Amino acid sequence: MFCGLIFLFFIWEKRFVSGKKFIKSIEREDVIQNLAYDLVIFGFNGKQLKILVLEYHNTGLFALPGGFVKKSESLENAVKRGLKERTGLENIYLEQFRTFGSLSRSNPEAMKRILEENGLDLIKHEWMLDRFLSVAHYALINYDEVSPEPDSLSDSINWYSINELPTLMMDHREIVETALQVLRENLEKKLVGMNLLPSKFTMKQLQQVYEAILGEKLRRTTFQRRLLAMGVLERHEKLFQGKAHKAPFLYSFKGKQ
Amino acid sequence: MFCGLIFLFFIWEKRFVSGKKFIKSIEREDVIQNLAYDLVIFGFNGKQLKILVLEYHNTGLFALPGGFVKKSESLENAVKRGLKERTGLENIYLEQFRTFGSLSRSNPEAMKRILEENGLDLIKHEWMLDRFLSVAHYALINYDEVSPEPDSLSDSINWYSINELPTLMMDHREIVETALQVLRENLEKKLVGMNLLPSKFTMKQLQQVYEAILGEKLRRTTFQRRLLAMGVLERHEKLFQGKAHKAPFLYSFKGKQ
DNA sequence: ACATTATTGTAACATATTGAGACAATAATC
DNA sequence: GATTATTGTCTCAATATGTTACAATAATGT
Numbered sequence: 001m002f003c004g005l006i007f008l009f010f011i012w013e014k015r016f017v018s019g020k021k022f023i024k025s026i027e028r029e030d031v032i033q034n035l036a037y038d039l040v041i042f043g044f045n046g047k048q049l050k051i052l053v054l055e056y057h058n059t060g061l062f063a064l065p066g067g068f069v070k071k072s073e074s075l076e077n078a079v080k081r082g083l084k085e086r087t088g089l090e091n092i093y094l095e096q097f098r099t100f101g102s103l104s105r106s107n108p109e110a111m112k113r114i115l116e117e118n119g120l121d122l123i124k125h126e127w128m129l130d131r132f133l134s135v136a137h138y139a140l141i142n143y144d145e146v147s148p149e150p151d152s153l154s155d156s157i158n159w160y161s162i163n164e165l166p167t168l169m170m171d172h173r174e175i176v177e178t179a180l181q182v183l184r185e186n187l188e189k190k191l192v193g194m195n196l197l198p199s200k201f202t203m204k205q206l207q208q209v210y211e212a213i214l215g216e217k218l219r220r221t222t223f224q225r226r227l228l229a230m231g232v233l234e235r236h237e238k239l240f241q242g243k244a245h246k247a248p249f250l251y252s253f254k255g256k257q
Numbered sequence: 258m259f260c261g262l263i264f265l266f267f268i269w270e271k272r273f274v275s276g277k278k279f280i281k282s283i284e285r286e287d288v289i290q291n292l293a294y295d296l297v298i299f300g301f302n303g304k305q306l307k308i309l310v311l312e313y314h315n316t317g318l319f320a321l322p323g324g325f326v327k328k329s330e331s332l333e334n335a336v337k338r339g340l341k342e343r344t345g346l347e348n349i350y351l352e353q354f355r356t357f358g359s360l361s362r363s364n365p366e367a368m369k370r371i372l373e374e375n376g377l378d379l380i381k382h383e384w385m386l387d388r389f390l391s392v393a394h395y396a397l398i399n400y401d402e403v404s405p406e407p408d409s410l411s412d413s414i415n416w417y418s419i420n421e422l423p424t425l426m427m428d429h430r431e432i433v434e435t436a437l438q439v440l441r442e443n444l445e446k447k448l449v450g451m452n453l454l455p456s457k458f459t460m461k462q463l464q465q466v467y468e469a470i471l472g473e474k475l476r477r478t479t480f481q482r483r484l485l486a487m488g489v490l491e492r493h494e495k496l497f498q499g500k501a502h503k504a505p506f507l508y509s510f511k512g513k514q
Numbered sequence: 515a516c517a518t519t520a521t522t523g524t525a526a527c528a529t530a531t532t533g534a535g536a537c538a539a540t541a542a543t544c
Numbered sequence: 545g546a547t548t549a550t551t552g553t554c555t556c557a558a559t560a561t562g563t564t565a566c567a568a569t570a571a572t573g574t
Contacts, residue, residue, distance in 0.1 A: 032290070032291045032292070032390070033289070033290050033291070034289045034290070034292070034328070035289070035291070035292055035390065069358065069390070071291070071388065072360075073360070074358055074359045074360045075356065075357075075358025075359070075390060076358065076359065078358075096355060096356060098353060099332065099353060099356045099392045100332075101326065101331055101332025101333065101392070102331045102332070102333070103329075103330070103331045131328065133289070133292065133326075133332060133392075135356045135358070135390075185446075189442075202522095203522085203523090204521090204522085219561095219562070219563080220522090221523090221524080221562090221563080221564090222561065222562065222563085224522090224523075224524085225524085225560095225561085226560090226561080229560090238570095240570070240571090241570090241571095242570085242571070243519095243520075243521080243570070243571065243572095244518085244519055244520060244521085244569095244570060244571035244572050244573095245519070245520040245521035245522070245569070245570060245571070246520085246521055246522045246523080246568060246569040246570060247521090247522080247569075247570060247571095248521080248522060248523090249522090249523085459551095460551085460552090461550090461551085476532090476533070476534075477551090478533090478534080478535085478552090478553080478554095479532065479533065479534085481551090481552075481553090482532085482553085483531090483532080486531090495541095497541070497542090498541090498542095499541085499542070500541070500542065500543095500548095500549075500550080501540095501541060501542035501543050501544095501547085501548055501549060501550085502540070502541060502542070502548070502549040502550035502551070503539060503540040503541060503549085503550055503551045503552080504540075504541060504542095504550090504551080505550080505551060505552090506551085506552085
């Protein structure tokens with residue numbers, strides 16, 4: 001079985017021949033066999049932590065975005081390329097966190113259905129039904145800067161709150177859980193928060209990111225004191241929100257423009 | 258290029274036909290292509306942190322142990338199998354920490370030499386000269402329980418202090434550095450120390466493990482207080498070492514026999 | 515204008531946690 | 545019985561964190 005998100009690699013061409021779309025598919029010879037990557041793309045909408053999930057039309061199958069590694073490119077480049085195709089963004093915070101390689105992570109029937117529903121040659125793409133290992137990554141992006149493009153692909157792609165995920169294919173649920181766990185562990189160490197917010201933000205927004213990632217409420221005063229003591233924040237002008245109370249300062253992370 | 262440690266998979270048979278050894282080699286069809294794993298096997302000799310390094314005879318090439326993943330086995334099983342073949346041990350503490358996938362991690366010339374020096378068919382093993390991704394793992398073992406077997410293999414395998422490593426093939430140096438970095442990060446979180454010591458140990462031994470991993474001296478009193486406060490240690494009888502001073506207690510980790 | 519309201523920034527104090535040093539206990543040796 | 549090196553624990557200072565309190569303030573209502 002493959003790893004879910006093959007279609008990242010497909011280039012859809014909107015040619016209408018006898019009313020059908022044709023897909024320029026990926027060649028077996030160009031990519032490393034039995035290996036894929038998957039992406040857990042996190043975003044923060046101001047309240048909740050969300051991730052991007054694909055839905056394959058006519059199948060009801062949900063999966064993480066992912067793709068293959070070309071024989072002539074590095075793993076890192078393959079992932080960055082896929083991420084750019086999905087989100088349109090470059091220079092995204094990206095972290096590889098685990099390679100999933102169990103034998104049970106496969107689902108040839110589901111894969112077959114997806115190929116069929118998209119009018120792909122089953123013989124030519126039989127290699128996609130094989131067993132796949134997947135190198136899982138998570139990415140952190142600014143929710144507001146992205147508008148994932150569902151229309152140019154046969155599958156739709158949407159944000160889902162991590163608390164309200166649909167049932168995902170294969171072991172993708174486990175991949176998400178692991179990503180979240182690693183993200184939590186890296187929260188302090190790697191200043192993860194900076195990649196989920198606009199360049200300027202209030203202390204409250206930053207705290208909300210922390211709370212969304214950790215899944216728990218934090219004490220306001222302690223949080224503020226601790227983050228200021230870290231010395232990584234730069235204070236800017238106040239933000240007047242037009243509300244009947246004191247206006248908060250805006251902050252940015254030092255070293256980020 | 259491959260990932261270094263293919264020979265873990267070779268089964269050497271000591272048949273003497275015209276004075277030469279013959280190797281039962283691994284079949285291309287049985288393993289996943291362009292994918293390997295590498296092992297950073299840590300041990301602690303009481304003073305220094307050490308790792309197991311291979312040397313290929315007649316080449317002066319040093320590399321990490323590693324191997325391939327069979328199409329019919331999980332990644333985890335492949336690694337555990339390789340680890341057992343190298344050390345003879347089962348139930349070893351094992352942690353996957355990164356997949357290396359750059360294009361520059363290859364060295365077809367070196368690989369060719371290794372194949373030639375071992376009398377392997379270059380045509381049949383040409384796939385080993387290709388580009389390889391490698392899923393890197395580290396293992397923690399009790400130094401005294403292991404006697405790596407150099408004689409049954411064409412390559413020797415020996416312990417090297419992490420401060421005195423020979424020049425390693427390809428990106429294996431980087432793999433070791435990364436392993437050490439991850440090990441340090443996991444030191445508290447995963448009670449790593451327990452896997453490098455015999456089941457009963459003194460507080461001093463435990464501190465020496467911590468110091469060897471972190472590469473710095475720790476304060477004795479603080480260390481002792483902190484580890485006792487964690488509540489993971491069980492105190493046993495005293496250890497009389499025949500020295501002219503107070504005998505230390507022996508400890509074990511709770512939940513480890 | 516002036517009180518009201520909600521939120522923010524920070525101070526103050528209590529409560530851990532850690533750093534650093536001191537010291538008694540002890541197992542062998544002299 | 546004194547000497548020696550090491551161990552286990554205590555104390556006190558320095559830091560960090562939990563908790564509460566409160567003044568400052570930007571808009572609104574009167």
